[in-house]
Each structure stands twice: as structure tokens, then as C-alpha cells.
Amino acid sequence: MSSKKLPNWYLQHPPIYDISKSYAKNAAEGPYFSEEIPERVFPDESEWIDFLGYSVASPIGVPAGPLLNSKFIDLALQLGYDLPVYKTIRSSAHPGHSLPNMIYVDSGGQINLKQERVFARSEPPLSIENLALTNSFGMPSKDPEFLMQDIERANRLAKKGQVVIVSVVGSHSQERSFYDDFIEAALLAKRSGAKIIEANFSCPNVDKKRGSLYTDPEVVYELGHLLSRAIHPIPLIIKVGLFKNEEQMRDVFISAANAKIKAISGLNSVSMQVVDEKGGPALGIERPTSGICGGTIRNCALDFIKKAFKINNEEKLGLTLIGVGGITQPDHFDQFLDMGADVAMSATGMMWDPYLAARYHQQKVLV
Numbered sequence: 001m002s003s004k005k006l007p008n009w010y011l012q013h014p015p016i017y018d019i020s021k022s023y024a025k026n027a028a029e030g031p032y033f034s035e036e037i038p039e040r041v042f043p044d045e046s047e048w049i050d051f052l053g054y055s056v057a058s059p060i061g062v063p064a065g066p067l068l069n070s071k072f073i074d075l076a077l078q079l080g081y082d083l084p085v086y087k088t089i090r091s092s093a094h095p096g097h098s099l100p101n102m103i104y105v106d107s108g109g110q111i112n113l114k115q116e117r118v119f120a121r122s123e124p125p126l127s128i129e130n131l132a133l134t135n136s137f138g139m140p141s142k143d144p145e146f147l148m149q150d151i152e153r154a155n156r157l158a159k160k161g162q163v164v165i166v167s168v169v170g171s172h173s174q175e176r177s178f179y180d181d182f183i184e185a186a187l188l189a190k191r192s193g194a195k196i197i198e199a200n201f202s203c204p205n206v207d208k209k210r211g212s213l214y215t216d217p218e219v220v221y222e223l224g225h226l227l228s229r230a231i232h233p234i235p236l237i238i239k240v241g242l243f244k245n246e247e248q249m250r251d252v253f254i255s256a257a258n259a260k261i262k263a264i265s266g267l268n269s270v271s272m273q274v275v276d277e278k279g280g281p282a283l284g285i286e287r288p289t290s291g292i293c294g295g296t297i298r299n300c301a302l303d304f305i306k307k308a309f310k311i312n313n314e315e316k317l318g319l320t321l322i323g324v325g326g327i328t329q330p331d332h333f334d335q336f337l338d339m340g341a342d343v344a345m346s347a348t349g350m351m352w353d354p355y356l357a358a359r360y361h362q363q364k365v366l367v
């Protein structure tokens with residue numbers, strides 16, 4: 001990026017996604033950004049990194065969610081996020097949840113996993129470090145025809161040194177099994193020209209009582225193997241959340257490597273009860289718990305990456321690690337990279353301060 005001083009964004013400008021509007025409206029009108037795109041000065045190619053076989057200009061990206069379609073991907077690429085993830089897609093169109101989809105929460109600083117609940121709040125905190133929200137979208141998806149064209153467009157927008165990743169998930173349907181549908185979504189991404197595919201394993205298992213897919217080493221092996229075979233030679237990433245303990249994490253990582261999964265991305269949002277001032281469920285009785293994202297999950301996410309790095313080394317798994325969770329300041333990217341992540345991504349942080357990557361790149365040039 002050029003050395004021109006970037007304007008403050010947080011609380012001076014609205015986020016690029018308007019949480020008071022429906023997901024469909026945001027997708028149609030967004031991203032809400034009309035400020036200057038800073039000039040990007042790409043580092044010398046000798047400084048680029050290898051990411052799953054692609055030469056990438058920086059280890060900075062946006063994880064699945066905030067980039068709703070190719071217009072959002074376009075903005076992210078222009079703003080210096082070299083590894084943007086195209087939002088999680090399904091094999092067929094899906095409406096997702098109605099409003100509210102995102103509300104501010106007060107977690108009292110960095111989230112403590114022993115705390116049972118967090119309170120909804122109406123305004124964002126003064127400091128972006130304390131920015132926390134709950135998100136609950138139900139993974140809406142457009143139909144395959146739209147996605148084929150739009151993913152192709154997203155790929156075309158990437159410059160040399162940038163790669164778009166596509167996130168996929170399975171759906172329950174009458175026509176086929178959950179696994180078959182998951183594979184269909186991955187094949188849709190492949191047909192659309194996806195260069196790298198991420199499977200969202202932090203969604204409920206076939207039987208909800210068995211928790212999320214990623215917590216079960218057998219499921220990670222079975223489904224991971226089917227997916228990596230189906231999309232071969234495209235590299236497969238899985239997206240995971242918090243583990244019960246290190247032993248479970250180790251078993252899952254070993255299963256992932258055995259299934260030829262190439263990379264692990266974590267964390268997804270941290271699930272908690274979100275209550276209103278009267279103690280009732282803030283998102284309504286149908287959604288008593290939901291994922292917390294933003295600045296206050298950073299310690300959890302850093303701890304995850306620290307353990308992931310240790311397990312990956314001890315077991316010689318050769319997995320690529322993607323650090324996600326709570327990155328709201330430029331130096332947070334480095335905290336993840338220093339802890340052993342190969343790349344680092346920001347979702348909430350980039351929505352509330354889209355210049356985050358530009359600030360990071362500027363600092364690197366100045367060093």
C-alpha cells in the first residue's frame with residue numbers, strides 16, 4: 001500500500017454490512033463502501049508465500065461469511081485481502097434466517113469459556129478491540145446458476161498473488177443423504193472454477209445430538225476423504241470450532257491428515273447464550289444460543305492456533321493452519337502468524353474496519 005495516511009474508520013464510518021437490513025438487501029446493495037481504495041504496492045515476488053500450491057502476495061485474508069458475493073470479494077481484493085473466502089454455499093438455494101442476524105454483545109472483555117452467557121447491547125463499544133457480535137444467518141445460499149457465474153467472476157477479479165477460496169456446506173434434503181449433498185455442494189464449487197475449497201465442518205452433525213461435524217474424528221475422516229477425493233486435485237480446507245480438549249483436537253487433526261485434508265481453519269464463532277436485558281433469548285426462543293465473533297474471541301483463537309501448531313508438529317501432519325478469530329487491529333494478524341498460523345483472516349474486524357489489511361500492508365512497508 002502507498003504510505004498515504006489512511007483515515008480512521010471504526011465508529012467514523014458505518015460497517016460495510018448493514019446489520020439493520022436483511023441479508024438479501026445487503027447482498028443486493030452492498031458492500032456499503034464509497035471511500036478511497038488505497039494504492040496497493042505489492043511486495044517483491046520473492047517475499048510471497050506458498051499457500052496450498054499458490055503463490056500469494058501476503059498471508060492476509062477474510063474467512064467465510066462477510067463476503068456475500070463477487071462484489072464483496074472485489075472490494076476485499078482491492079483492499080489488500082489476498083485470500084478472500086467466498087461465503088459458504090449450498091447445493092441449492094436456501095433462504096437463511098430472518099432478522100436479526102447480527103447484534104452487538106457485551107462479553108465483558110475477552111470471552112471466558114466458563115461464562116454461560118453474554119448480554120446483547122444496542123451500540124458498538126468505543127474500542128474496536130472490544131467489538132463483539134453474535135451472528136446467526138443460517139447459511140443462506142443462492143441457486144447454482146447464479147453461483148456458477150458469480151464465483152467465476154470472483155476468480156476473474158483476483159490479481160496475480162491473490163486467490164479466492166470457496167466455502168461449502170451440506171444440507172438435509174429428501175433427495176439425497178447429507179454426505180451426498182455436501183459432495184454436491186463441493187462439486188458445484190469445483191464446476192464454478194474454485195481454486196481451493198473449504199468445507200464448513202463447524203455445522204451440526206447428521207444427528208444433532210452428536211454435536212458438530214468437526215468434533216467427531218470418524219466423521220472428519222469419512223466425509224473429509226469423500227470430499228477430498230471428489231474435488232481432487234483441488235486442495236481441501238476444513239473449518240472448525242473449539243474442541244472439548246486437546247486429545248479430541250489431536251484425534252481430529254490426525255483424521256484430517258489421513259483423509260488428505262490439506263488445511264484447517266479455526267476458529268468459527270464461539271457458541272454462547274445471548275440474552276437481552278431481561279435475561280430472555282436475544283435472538284428469540286428458536287435461537288437460544290448463537291456464535292460470538294469479533295475482538296473478544298481473540299485469546300480463544302490464539303490458544304487454538306498455539307495448540308494446532310503443536311499437534312501438527314508433534315504428529316508431523318503437514319497441515320496448513322489458518323488462524324481466524326478476533327483480529328481487529330493490524331498487529332493481530334502477526335500475533336496469529338507468530339503463534340504458528342500460516343495465514344490469518346479477519347471477518348468482523350474487516351467489516352467494521354475494511355482498511356485493516358491496508359494498514360497491515362502499510363506497516364510492513366514502513367518496517
Ligand SMILES: Cc1cc2nc3c(=O)[nH]c(=O)nc-3n(C[C@H](O)[C@H](O)[C@H](O)COP(=O)(O)O)c2cc1C
Pocket residue numbers: 063064065066087088135137139167200239267268269293294295297324325326327345346347348349
Ligand atoms: C457475518 C458473518 C457471517 C459468517 N458466516 C459464516 C459462514 O457462512 N461459514 C463459516 O464457516 N463461517 C462463517 N462465519 C464465521 C467467520 O468465518 C469466523 O470464523 C468468525 O466470525 C470468527 O472470526 P472474527 O472474530 O474475525 O469475526 C461468519 C462470520 C460473520 C461475522
